[in-house]
Amino acid sequence: MTAPSLTSDSLGWRFDHSYARLPAPFFRQVAPTPVREPRMVIFNGPLASHLGLDAALADRADLFSGNALPTNAEPLAQAYAGHQYAHFTMLGDGRAILLGEQITPQGLRFDVQLKGPGLTPFSRRGDGRAALGPMLREYIISEAMHALGIPTTRSLAVVATGETVYRQEPLPGAVLTRIAASHIRVGTFEWAAARGEVELLRALTDYTLGRHFAERASADNPALALLEAVVERQASLIAQWMHVGFIHGVMNTDNMALSGETIDYGPCAFMDAYDPETVFSSIDQHGRYAYGQQAHIAQWNLARFAEALLPLLDADEERSIEVANEAVRAFQPQFQEHWLAGMRSKLGLFNAEPEDTDLMQGLLEWMRATSADYTLTFRRLSTEALPADPELQPWQQQWTARRGRQPQTLAESAALMRRSNPAVIPRNHQVEAALQAASERADLAPLHRLLEVLARPFDDSPAHLDYAQPPAPGGCSYRTFCGT
Numbered sequence: 509m510t511a512p513s514l515t516s517d518s519l520g521w522r523f524d525h526s527y528a529r530l531p532a533p534f535f536r537q538v539a540p541t542p543v544r545e546p547r548m549v550i551f552n553g554p555l556a557s558h559l560g561l562d563a564a565l566a567d568r569a570d571l572f573s574g575n576a577l578p579t580n581a582e583p584l585a586q587a588y589a590g591h592q593y594a595h596f597t598m599l600g601d602g603r604a605i606l607l608g609e610q611i612t613p614q615g616l617r618f619d620v621q622l623k624g625p626g627l628t629p630f631s632r633r634g635d636g637r638a639a640l641g642p643m644l645r646e647y648i649i650s651e652a653m654h655a656l657g658i659p660t661t662r663s664l665a666v667v668a669t670g671e672t673v674y675r676q677e678p679l680p681g682a683v684l685t686r687i688a689a690s691h692i693r694v695g696t697f698e699w700a701a702a703r704g705e706v707e708l709l710r711a712l713t714d715y716t717l718g719r720h721f722a723e724r725a726s727a728d729n730p731a732l733a734l735l736e737a738v739v740e741r742q743a744s745l746i747a748q749w750m751h752v753g754f755i756h757g758v759m760n761t762d763n764m765a766l767s768g769e770t771i772d773y774g775p776c777a778f779m780d781a782y783d784p785e786t787v788f789s790s791i792d793q794h795g796r797y798a799y800g801q802q803a804h805i806a807q808w809n810l811a812r813f814a815e816a817l818l819p820l821l822d823a824d825e826e827r828s829i830e831v832a833n834e835a836v837r838a839f840q841p842q843f844q845e846h847w848l849a850g851m852r853s854k855l856g857l858f859n860a861e862p863e864d865t866d867l868m869q870g871l872l873e874w875m876r877a878t879s880a881d882y883t884l885t886f887r888r889l890s891t892e893a894l895p896a897d898p899e900l901q902p903w904q905q906q907w908t909a910r911r912g913r914q915p916q917t918l919a920e921s922a923a924l925m926r927r928s929n930p931a932v933i934p935r936n937h938q939v940e941a942a943l944q945a946a947s948e949r950a951d952l953a954p955l956h957r958l959l960e961v962l963a964r965p966f967d968d969s970p971a972h973l974d975y976a977q978p979p980a981p982g983g984c985s986y987r988t989f990c991g992t
């Protein structure tokens with residue numbers, strides 16, 4: 509999609525509204541509900557600058573709470589559906605409002621969305637609001653993911669509302685400004701399919717291709733081109749999550765963005781001790797969204813996406829199903845390839861050998877058996893700081909021999925490892941400590957310090973040492989709650 513020639517206002521706002529040019533059922537126009545006492549908690553200066561926005565916006569809590577609107581904003585809530593824990597539901601932005609698409613000085617297009625701005629026609633029984641802790645949590649984790657080089661929505665600002673929201677307890681309210689390549693989800697297509705109007709599906713397919721996969725927009729079979737492109741991006745994305753120990757926590761189809769960005773940071777967290785069964789979300793009692801399940805679930809979600817596209821894939825229904833199955837099946841080998849490539853870098857390997865998968869499994873099995881910290885193990889392997897363990901010795905010999913069989917030197921291999929294995933991830937105990945200080949004592953210093961460290965995850969300067977440590981033993985019964 510080409511950027512229109514729009515002029516920006518004095519604060520740098522330069523909005524287009526391509527989503528609002530989709531057929532009317534895709535959205536509802538709705539204004540944010542003003543809040544009592546908006547106060548800027550955190551503003552992302554570097555991101556603002558990337559978007560072409562003026563630094564003076566750091567003082568404009570009115571604009572990031574929805575009390576006032578930027579020039580040319582046309583607020584709307586998007587319609588979508590979703591499989592939540594495998595159950596299909598019609599949803600929509602119940603507590604989010606899109607202000608518009610900011611066209612950056614480089615001509616890129618980003619959704620600017622308020623999360624927690626009050627009721628919309630899709631709020632159902634919810635209050636349309638968000639609490640400060642979870643919005644700061646999304647800010648921290650999304651910015652950490654960005655610094656790790658993983659595709660993600662980003663966070664421009666968090667404003668406290670001066671109002672109370674009621675979850676299990678009264679909490680301070682907040683509005684997050686989320687920046688995304690788009691908010692088109694698997695669930696957006698499921699919504700269009702559920703309406704049973706093939707013209708809606710077609711419009712959304714063309715729109716999504718044009719917005720995210722322009723190079724495929726003239727494909728003979730646009731729906732298939734889109735399906736294949738989305739499969740590829742998800743295979744790459746999920747592999748990247750696995751490489752850093754990220755657990756999304758609520759991979760419902762409404763939380764899978766077709767752009768290939770990580771979206772909807774709710775009960776997500778990074779794993780400390782390696783265990784594929786790790787689950788943090790308090791409501792995920794059967795481990796549906798456990799660390800080791802994520803590739804399987806992504807493929808399940810892609811199958812729902814393919815189902816939604818069936819009416820467009822082929823005029824013949826059976827042929828349509830065949831084509832869909834084939835496209836979805838491609839996920840697994842693609843994921844495996846991305847996973848292997850990333851794991852090779854994590855182990856300092858530049859080339860491929862057939863036994864590499866076994867080599868990786870050997871290390872992972874040792875990590876699981878000893879409850880080794882996932883991040884620290886790789887980092888210590890990179891810096892030759894892993895304490896000696898006789899159980900791991902045979903593996904280490906195998907690995908050393910393997911590194912010796914490539915043309916690169918050990919120093920080159922170690923350098924590759926140091927840029928592939930983060931020293932610092934957003935550790936749950938550090939995130940919680942920063943949120944508590946911000947939420948309960950209005951002390952923002954720990955939050956700023958944490959964000960500074962997470963912005964340079966591959967640095968292991970001594971000043972970062974505290975942040976690299978896993979929680980104290982017994983401190984791993986961490987739970988995140990979905991009442992966000």
Ligand code: AMP
Nearest residue numbers: 599600601602603631634635636637772
């Ligand atoms: P999530 O679990 O955040 O992905 O949200 C799932 C659905 O519930 C989406 O349609 C949200 O818009 C909606 N939702 C979540 N929290 C609220 C809330 N406090 N008020 C209204 N809708 C909500």
Ligand code: MG
Nearest residue numbers: 762763771772
């Ligand atoms: Mg969601």
